[in-house]
Amino acid sequence: MTNFKWREFDSKKGMDGLEDIEFDPIKLTQLQIVGDGGPISLNMTIDESVVKGYSTIVINTSEIVPSNQSWITSFYIPKILIEGYYRMHGRILVLPLVGSGNCSIEPSGINATAYMKTNFFENYGQIFYNVTEMTMDLHFSGMKLYLHNLFEGIKPLEEATNQALNDNWRELLDSFKTFVSKPIEDNFVFTFNKLLHYIPAKYIVSDIELPQVSTKN
Known part of the structure; x- marks a missing residue:
């Protein structure tokens, strides 16, 4: 594996020439949470959500597998705040769980490993990376x-139910892992490609022989 370093990039302000690229906040049209099994069952949709906190990301390691140019990046995020308008049907034990309104969800202590598949394209005589797919492995240390x-x-009833959900957040963990990871994956592929299509690959990785590729249309 080959270690590499990103050029300096501010996740809130972007970078010279790419000020429109932002990781934080991320605005999403709709998120879906489905969790069935155990004492708590949820079927919840969150509309017009805003996800904040990605600017605090700390990259631990970033490596490339030369044989297939896949990227493996581990990072830590202290917390993410998700706000929006929810609609929900579910249950806690035998108690129906119904509601709609504003919501806030805050996973914390997030350790993650991202696996990215890439290929190359040539443009204006330079070779660039292109991310084709990303999957993530997430571990939370808390959630409220x-x-x-x-x-x-x-x-x-509202306050008692929220307290019960917070006391039993681990029961919701699998549902919320997918809920948190999917928008990260989708938005990071889009955002990374805007960045990578701007910076030639040789400025990102200096010790890998780049292939001959066809020109991008």
């Missing part, structure tokens, strides 16, 4: 959430 207007705004 608050769902407003549960049970049509009956405050004692």
Whole structure:
């Protein structure tokens, strides 16, 4: 494997010539959470959500496998805040769980490994990377959430239910891993490609022999 370093890039401000590239915040049209099994079952949709916190990402290692040009990157994010408007049907034990309104979800202590598949293209006499696919392995150390207007705004039930969800966040973990990782994967592929299509590959990785490739149309 070959280690590499990114050129300096500010995830909030972008970089010279690419100020429109931002990791933080990310705006998403719709997110879906489905979790069935155990004492807590959720089927929740979050519309017009905003995801904040990616600018605090700390890259631990970044490596490339020369045989297939796949990238393996491990990183840490202290916390991510997801806000939006939710609609939900579910249950806690035998208690129906119904509501719609504003929500906030905050996973924390996120250790992740990203696996990216890439290929190359040539443009203007330079060879560039192109990310074709990304998958992620996530591990959380904590999570808290608050769902407003549960049970049509009956405050004692709303607060008790939110407390129960927070006390049992590990029961929701598998559902929320997919919920958190999918938008990261989709948006990072789009954002990384905007960045990688701007910087020639030789400035990202200096010790790998780049192939002869066809010119991008």
